[in-house]
Amino acid sequence: MKIVFAAPALVLALAACTQERPAPLPGPVGVCQAAPAQRFVGQQATPALVAKVQRVSGARSARRITPNMRVTMEFNESRVNVWVGLKGEAERISCG
Template sequence: MFRTRAYLATLAVAAVLAGCSTGGSSGGGAAPAPASNDGRCEASGADFAIGKQASAALLEQARKGSGSQVARILKPNDAVTLEYNSLRLNLNVDQQGVVTRVNCG
């Protein structure tokens, strides 16, 4: 019983950590071609958005670059659910609306 719980806890932690992908590059450049990953989010494909002003056009460009099916902009203090969605891209912005972080979930 304990081994089963430990195994499930390890799997849960691994799943959460897999979703913690952030971009570290703020270099300017064109958006990469869409990834071919069956609609799953690949945050590195949207790293180009970091440091830019968030907009609907940037969100769509980042969504396509990451290969994700859906995308959203998360502002400070926005209420979000804790479920992980591997098909969703998140653009986290600061108070001024500038993208500070890109991740999947």
């Protein structure tokens, strides 16, 4: 009998130990917001920087666009674009 009554108490104790989640980004989930990522313009557009840009912008995907690279021109509200200059720096960050 004691085991039956101990299980609900254990569940309640574990539920009280859950971690607090971080605050969500402003705006709809997965929709790109380029303004917060503008601070990365001028930095070397490494894969790590592109990942930071994606996280800060709230976008679901990111693409690194190099000079003379062919890209599709359809607008995708959940994608952030990092436009790279000839020296490898992020020249422009935009959504789409």
